[in-house]
Amino acid sequence: MQKKLPLLITTGEPAGIGMDIVLLLAAEGKLQDFDRPVWVTADATAMQKRADELIAAGILEICPPWKTLNANDATIIEEDFLNQMSQQNINGGTVNDDNAFILFNIPCAAPVVCGKVDTNNSSMVAQQLQIAHKLAINKTVAAIVTGPLQKSALIDADIKLLDGTMFSGHTEFFMQQSGCDKVVMMLANQAMKVALVTTHLALKDIPAAITADNVRQTVQIVIDDMREKFGLTQPRILVCGLNPHAGEGGHLGTEEIEIINPVLQCFINAGIDISEAMPADTLFTPRHLANCDAVIAMYHDQGLPVLKSHGFGDTVNLTLGLPYIRTSVDHGTALDLAGRGGASATSLYQALIMANEMANKSLVN
Ligand SMILES: NC(=O)c1ccc[n+]([C@@H]2O[C@H](COP(=O)([O-])OP(=O)(O)OC[C@H]3O[C@@H](n4cnc5c(N)ncnc54)[C@H](O)[C@@H]3O)[C@@H](O)[C@H]2O)c1
Ligand SMILES: N[C@H](C(=O)O)[C@H](O)COP(=O)(O)O
Known part of the structure; x- marks a missing residue:
């Protein structure tokens, strides 16, 4: 049977707890609670390192299974992923069955250190949002569920919204990308x-x-x-x-x-x-x-x-008023907790539940 469209999680700021909370839910089997695949954007090396750090800290017992997809061509990463993601979807998301999630590798420019924001990695954060928008607007995913980003890091890296103004948040980013007033x-x-x-x-x-x-x-x-x-x-x-x-x-x-x-x-x-x-x-x-x-x-x-x-x-x-479903966690990057334990994944889980319920009610599911 054809599976429903996936939920896409963007992990956001790599030095924060975005990857931690995905790993926590994956380890508990909670990403498989939905009758649809879960896709995740993150740097694959940083994700593996974060899992190892959480195991070393005694937070995770084992590394949850996931499958990593790489862009074939780093210069056209967005189009490449869009094609691959669409293909996953046409195949009913079966590649996800034995895995907690499919990881779309968006490489960071600089090595990721827990709790230490590096503005060299801000373009990778913005790229996650760009890909998420394209997948949602093309109806390749049912909903976007965003992890936390460090707004100041994108601003310091001079990353702008579409209208040339300061990057102020996901809400404004998705609004402008979607052409909403x-x-x-x-x-x-x-x-x-x-x-x-x-x-x-x-x-x-x-x-x-x-x-x-x-x-x-x-x-x-x-x-x-x-x-x-x-x-x-x-x-x-x-x-x-x-x-x-x-x-x-x-x-x-x-x-x-x-x-x-x-x-x-x-x-x-x-x-x-x-x-x-x-x-x-x-x-x-x-x-x-x-x-x-x-x-x-x-x-x-x-x-x-x-x-x-x-x-x-x-x-x-x-975010209300967008042409697609976007939910998010209620917290920020919690730099003090990344890789160390203490981060709760409950808000991410609630955001996934809400996105899934809204997707089930919508025509694009
Ligand atoms: N959805 C988002 O992208 C989002 C939301 C809010 C804040 N932010 C950004 O996050 C950055 C840091 O903001 P802040 O310090 O005001 O807020 P924060 O939420 O990162 O941290 C506030 C306090 O709550 C704790 N905390 C946060 N999330 C937690 C979790 N899941 N489990 C347990 N404890 C948690 C932190 O350890 C800290 O003590 C800022 O750049 C802000 O703009 C992003
Ligand atoms: N106030 C928001 C919150 O508490 O979740 C936060 O600033 C995130 O905003 P965006 O979703 O626009 O990034």
């Missing part, structure tokens, strides 16, 4: 789902980014994807104001009155179950959260610390 970062755990109007911006730049268009597009994408990806036909949404006490009637800021509430009122008038701008410290209390399916926060550190305090390690980061 707007996508929405949402993090989800058992306690709550939090979506953001703005993503990786300096605090001083946030007020200017809270425009009527941005708020409207965010709300619409959240409604659409809550319906499509989570099966909630009438999602109940609560929205944070930007200012303390949602502006205190205009005395502590006017964005709520002038920008946010007029947009929200249009959705309310259209029959959507959505609040006006609420004080964030009131919204994030059990009584309100109990009656809502998703929270929309205005900026990264308004919403994510609350959510992560209720389930760091069991949270999934996902």
Whole structure:
């Protein structure tokens, strides 16, 4: 029987815990929990070395089995892998059957040392994302599940987004590669789902980014994807104001009155179950959260610390509004833990489960 399309994990920053958490799940047999193959991008030498380090540290008992595919031609690595990956897929992913995963070898320029970021390897990190995007947009994989990268390393290596601006995150990278005007970062755990109007911006730049268009597009994408990806036909949404006490009637800021509430009122008038701008410290209390399916926060550190305090390690980061499924871990590179043990793979596992469930519901599966 033809297997379903694979899930693709990008391991991200090679000096961080991306490879560790893949190896941990592989060793527990958890990458075979899905009725689809799991593909992984990483440097093959570094992956073997990391497995050896984790065995030496007593974290792994044995090295889990995987199969490595190499590009035949280093100068056309992307096209070469695309061809090979498509071929694996046509063959029903059978090469994965005795292996925990198939490793697509993306070589690093410099030797990988646990916990020591080397910007010479940043282009390899970007290359993983480029390949992942191409595979997802071509429907060769069902979903992308990203491991953590060190944003500062890509910025220091002068790696830019498609529009020439600073590399600020996976979310912005996949948005631009896909030609989307707007996508929405949402993090989800058992306690709550939090979506953001703005993503990786300096605090001083946030007020200017809270425009009527941005708020409207965010709300619409959240409604659409809550319906499509989570099966909630009438999602109940609560929205944070930007200012303390949602502006205190205009005395502590006017964005709520002038920008946010007029947009929200249009959705309310259209029959959507959505609040006006609420004080964030009131919204994030059990009584309100109990009656809502998703929270929309205005900026990264308004919403994510609350959510992560209720389930760091069991949270999934996902991008709404993309033409394909992308989920991610809730944590960073944890350079202090790479190769040493102590890294939890639970968020990666949750991200795989969510990607698999979404793929099963989608037309491209
Ligand atoms: N998905 C992503 O690519 C992503 C997400 C968040 C942060 N980052 C990046 O990661 C880098 C480091 O960020 P940071 O130090 O703020 O956050 P971090 O998540 O890397 O580390 C914060 C703390 O949590 C611990 N930790 C992280 N993941 C863990 C895990 N799986 N198991 C156990 N403990 C874990 C770390 O040891 C550290 O003490 C930054 O460059 C940041 O941009 C990337
Ligand atoms: N705030 C995000 C998180 O906690 O997961 C993190 O910055 C990752 O963002 P990207 O997925 O855009 O890289």
